[in-house]
Amino acid sequence: MYHIDIMTLFPDTVGDVLSESILGRAQERDYIRILTHQIRDYTKNKQKQVDDYPYGGGQGAILQADPLYQCWDHIRQERQCRPHTIYLSPCGKTFTQEDARRLAREYDHLILVCGHYEGIDQRFIDAYVDEEISLGDFVLTGGEIAAMAVADAVCRLIPGVLSHDACFEDESHWNGMLEYPQYSRPAQWHGMEVPKVLTCGDHKKVERWRRKQSILRTRDRRPDLYAQLDLSSKEDQKLLAEIRAEELLRPLPHPVYTVPATPELWASISWPHTDVMPPHSYLLCHGPEPAACFSLEPLEAEEDLGIQDGKWSAPERSMLLTLHGQDPALTHTDLVDKLLDRAEELARQAGSPWLRMAVSKKDKELLAHMKAVNFQYRGNLEYQGARRVAYELRLK
Numbered sequence: 001m002y003h004i005d006i007m008t009l010f011p012d013t014v015g016d017v018l019s020e021s022i023l024g025r026a027q028e029r030d031y032i033r034i035l036t037h038q039i040r041d042y043t044k045n046k047q048k049q050v051d052d053y054p055y056g057g058g059q060g061a062i063l064q065a066d067p068l069y070q071c072w073d074h075i076r077q078e079r080q081c082r083p084h085t086i087y088l089s090p091c092g093k094t095f096t097q098e099d100a101r102r103l104a105r106e107y108d109h110l111i112l113v114c115g116h117y118e119g120i121d122q123r124f125i126d127a128y129v130d131e132e133i134s135l136g137d138f139v140l141t142g143g144e145i146a147a148m149a150v151a152d153a154v155c156r157l158i159p160g161v162l163s164h165d166a167c168f169e170d171e172s173h174w175n176g177m178l179e180y181p182q183y184s185r186p187a188q189w190h191g192m193e194v195p196k197v198l199t200c201g202d203h204k205k206v207e208r209w210r211r212k213q214s215i216l217r218t219r220d221r222r223p224d225l226y227a228q229l230d231l232s233s234k235e236d237q238k239l240l241a242e243i244r245a246e247e248l249l250r251p252l253p254h255p256v257y258t259v260p261a262t263p264e265l266w267a268s269i270s271w272p273h274t275d276v277m278p279p280h281s282y283l284l285c286h287g288p289e290p291a292a293c294f295s296l297e298p299l300e301a302e303e304d305l306g307i308q309d310g311k312w313s314a315p316e317r318s319m320l321l322t323l324h325g326q327d328p329a330l331t332h333t334d335l336v337d338k339l340l341d342r343a344e345e346l347a348r349q350a351g352s353p354w355l356r357m358a359v360s361k362k363d364k365e366l367l368a369h370m371k372a373v374n375f376q377y378r379g380n381l382e383y384q385g386a387r388r389v390a391y392e393l394r395l396k
């Protein structure tokens with residue numbers, strides 16, 4: 001059992017907070033024990049006074065060394081050992097998750113000393129304190145909040161306190177990174193949607209997305225932590241390349257909309273595209289101009305394009321999305337994202353359970369993009385005389 005004794009002028013407040021919820025249950029189950037001690041109970045005067053004026057003058061009062069020592073000595077005798085003693089102080093080293101891990105790993109017993117007023121007599125620190133810990137570069141009225149923070153951060157790392165080690169191993173600061181964003185039900189709230197990848201059911205994709213979000217968050221919010229990260233693995237290098245490519249994408253300034261294509265409209269497109277307009281074609285327009293053209297072909301189950309080295313998830317009818325061209329002036333924009341969104345919407349309106357794509361092997365940019373979106377890779381196929389890669393998206 002991990003044991004923490006807290007020396008304070010406010011034992012009830014501290015004890016109440018640390019007996020709630022997860023830490024309360026962990027104490028009931030004897031994984032940890034947190035006890036609080038009233039420093040005042042160790043004074044030798046009737047008024048139970050524990051503070052006095054500072055030598056040399058100045059503001060406020062100082063917690064005297066002797067009541068602190070008597071309290072500390074009582075704990076030491078009760079526990080029959082000399083527990084690692086920490087004074088919570090704005091002059092200490094700033095507390096980190098690494099400190100929490102160290103304290104959980106190297107000791108099984110801590111004494112946390114909470115100061116008050118203007119602080120505590122230095123002689124107690126010199127004689128009995130092993131380290132000073134600060135909660136940050138600010139000053140609190142007392143050490144209680146800091147002691148509760150340290151006790152909480154250490155205790156949740158003690159085996160048995162949380163249900164699985166993954167509960168803390170996945171969290172911010174465990175591996176030097178900040179945690180990815182988290183979402184819970186409902187999937188739509190105040191018009192905001194949960195990122196689609198989190199509802200696709202593909203754990204590998206979810207893991208990849210989370211790692212990428214952690215990298216981005218750490219880079220943007222904590223450049224100091226980011227500078228220490230080792231991102232040399234092949235997978236991280238791929239993520240970094242993806243981030244760089246995505247950040248080059250500028251959002252299109254105007255809204256986009258789709259119109260069914262006509263042979264006249266098709267012929268009026270000035271940028272390179274498939275010559276003959278395929279059936280079920282649309283133009284994606286940006287402002288008054290066409291920005292891309294695509295077809296959305298309904299396929300019955302038996303018409304499913306055969307994949308050579310894999311298969312579609314289900315032999316159901318689907319809509320087959322094919323990109324036939326896009327304005328090269330809009331290459332580094334979020335045009336493809338917008339096009340995929342519109343195609344999804346059209347397929348959904350048509351009542352299709354699947355949106356499928358056969359992306360040309362030559363279209364490197366679109367292939368790279370498919371990895372970042374919610375479509376699932378299914379294999380390779382031959383379609384309209386070209387080698388293509390098959391992707392599909394289940395429409396809910």
Ligand SMILES: C[S@@+](CC[C@H](N)C(=O)[O-])C[C@H]1O[C@@H](n2cnc3c(N)ncnc32)[C@H](O)[C@@H]1O
Pocket residue numbers: 087088089090091113114115116117118119120133134135136137138139140141142143144146
């Ligand atoms: C008002 S503070 C004393 C500050 C002290 N005179 C100084 O300037 O360093 C009273 C007590 O609050 C606690 N405290 C204040 N700020 C803290 C911090 N950032 N981290 C940990 N404990 C803190 C310490 O226990 C301290 O003895």
